[in-house]
Amino acid sequence: MRHAVALALVAALAACGTSVPDRPKAVRAPAPPPIAGEACFRALEAQGVIFRPLPQTVSTGGCTLEQGVRVEGMSAALNRPVTLSCPTARLVDRWMDEVVQPAARRHLRTRVATVHQAGGYVCRGTRNGRLSEHARGRAIDIWGFELADGSKAVVRDHWHGAGARSRFLQEVGRKSCGLFHVVLGPPSDADHHDHLHLDLGEWKLCQV
Template sequence: MLGRLALSAALGLAILAGLVWGGIIVVPRHLNPFAPLRVADEVNWLTRIKLSRLERSGPQCLGVLAESDVSYRPVSDREDRDGCGLSNAVEVTEASRALSGNFTASCPLAVAWALFDRHVVGPSARRHLRQDVARVVHFGTYACRNINHRAEGRRSEHATANAIDLAGFVLADGQQITVRADWTGSDPRRAAFLRDVRDGACGFFDVVLSPDYNEAHHDHFHFDMGAYRACR
């Protein structure tokens, strides 16, 4: 009996999916699993699934990025040598708020950044600090090195511009909030904002590391789009 019910449910879902795919049943774009990702869409459980698809399709990824708030320039591929190189990368010059400097990123990382910038940074600042973020301060992306700068071991996601380290924020009124000073600082609102940012980033990046992870991250957040999943 349970087997027949499971089979009936599976067939029903398959038929429903076919009707949605064919446009016979119309659902909102952000709830349509077949609709391409759009950064401006409301975030839900499908967002991460759609984001993961971009890792397998360079042209689709660039198309999503072109419709976002990110300003960018394509970067020529760089031959992979000793685990370091660039493929389907862009130079990000600005998002919905200013950056402390341009950075080179794999296209999926750039899209994840666009989602994070739009759906996490601003809302978190307004929720905890009653104002917006004017500028994001980062430590960069591409660096041909191993994890934690070790002489031996596995290459870091930075070696392929698939990671970014975020150091802090400048608010609209000029106040500076940094991971180094405010993660365990005296102002509970700033600490709550940083933790909200860390938690929100976990919805878009595959790996998010904060000072809670280890001492090496006492002054920055590490975000990457690698093969592992972690939110610490």
């Protein structure tokens, strides 16, 4: 019974508005180290992230974003600005340096110039009627990467296969699980066939 309840909660809290398949088992994620208010903004600035702090609390349609930032640039460029919680923005920047760029060098012999994302903070729920982690600014969806030579590695087109771009994307997916609490990709369900969902929510789940 407890196993079924845990899986139901993960489906409500972790996914981008979809249910999570019955594999693997989800567990409670450890709370991230506390770093609040101006301290987080200073740390984000020290990482070289280009951002604008938002009001302390942003509430829209029943969703609440705390320590929100409007991010315009990171260690790799973004295809467009994204709104995230400050702790999530710090982790995304680390992810670019520690996961994305090493995988690009290893498999593609180049670096990622631009990360293509499909959204961070969005006030929306899941299919179960609970709030998504996007509604707290603790999630981001990634659909592709533009490389320094102008070519792209796109989840929808290149995840499956035996080529270098497939190996790059799948390594990014696997190693994202070491930083984020929930990582969902094409192996998780049909709703994630074209992107990676990365979040810093309350559950730990890796389905890539």
